Amino acid sequence: MLALSHLAPRKAFLRYTNLQVVICLAIGYFVSMIVAAIYLGAFSQDAYIASKVGDSISRDFIRERNAAIGMPLVTVYAIICNYYLFTRARTCLFSFLNHNHVAKTQKWVIYTIARKTWLNLKISFVFGLGVTLTYLYAEGLLVTDALSESPSIIVFLNVSAVPFWSFSVLLVLQLIFITRFVIKHFLEKEKIGMFGSKKLQPISDLVISNVVITAFFIALFPLFWMGKEIPNIDKVITLFVFVALSLFLLRPVMKVHNFIxxxxxxxxxxxxxxxxxxxxxxxxxxxxxxxxxxxxxxxxxxxxxxxxxxxVSSWPIDLPQGIKGIAVASTIPLSWAIGSIIESLISQFF
The missing domain is CATH 1.20.5 (Single alpha-helices involved in coiled-coils or other helix-helix interfaces)
Known part of the structure; x- marks a missing residue:
């Protein structure tokens, strides 16, 4: 009882919160951050014109403008995906338990996921706060006088960087945790059979969902490059991170394939x-x-x-899942086009 008591607030939150509420709250956060950025001059028309004619402030303006758009958008996406990932993992694993004779209970699954999620939440917020403080220290803004003399938009962006880094890191930690959790507790060799791939459908659904979440998450980061020439090294790093993380997330599917x-x-x-x-x-x-x-x-x-x-197919993925995977592979190249469209809209309305 003592071990479960500290989970009571979190269980109450999950019981009375659904995905629609989380989406509404996240959108509210995004709108408020954009309104605040506009008020503080992140999309100032004068600064934008100056950046077009090659003024010395152009580089700083573009960086601040991109951060004012990119950070709240990525934060909102990470918030929604973190909650969705939790509920998706719970649903898929419960379905797997119902279709297979596994010595695990639904209560144990939800307790383990909630406990690890709470730990990852703490780690991610410490990381987000640490990154922000490190940047402020590197820029000499931790001194009270320097902070008060800094432009309001700089202070605003540094404050908004805390949830940006925190929820982004939390999403990556959760993706890694869920993948390892599935491999360790739900894919024992004695539970995998040649003619039992349909019983593994919930695991396959969860894996594909995780890869989709990762693809769109990585695809959002080119927003920080709008108005700038994207260095080739940044493109290579982005694709490498996506491929490496996707291969890790596909480990449950690969393990089943190799065994079958x-x-x-x-x-x-x-x-x-x-x-x-x-x-x-x-x-x-x-x-x-x-x-x-x-x-x-x-x-x-x-x-x-x-x-x-x-x-018998050795792959626990059916045709619809395969089509979904092909669609995911196209999201990274499309992200550069999306960034260009957003930039043109900004130049038109601001």
């Missing part, structure tokens, strides 16, 4: 040996297969079983 492929290979090898033995006995005794109906029936069963095993 191994099972298929071993089963087919045993069947081939049995068929070879049947033919070898026929040749030794110089008899036709039709002379022994029992042997003929056994051989026919082996051939049918081999055909059935060959037809």
């Amino acid at each position: 492929a191994t099972q298929k290979s071993q089963s087919i090898e045993r069947i081939n040996k049995a068929i070879f033995v049947a033919f070898a006995e026929r040749q030794d005794k110089k008899r036709r297969l039709t002379d022994n109906p029992e042997r003929l029936s056994q051989l026919s069963s082996l051939i049918n079983l081999k055909h059935e095993i060959n037809s």
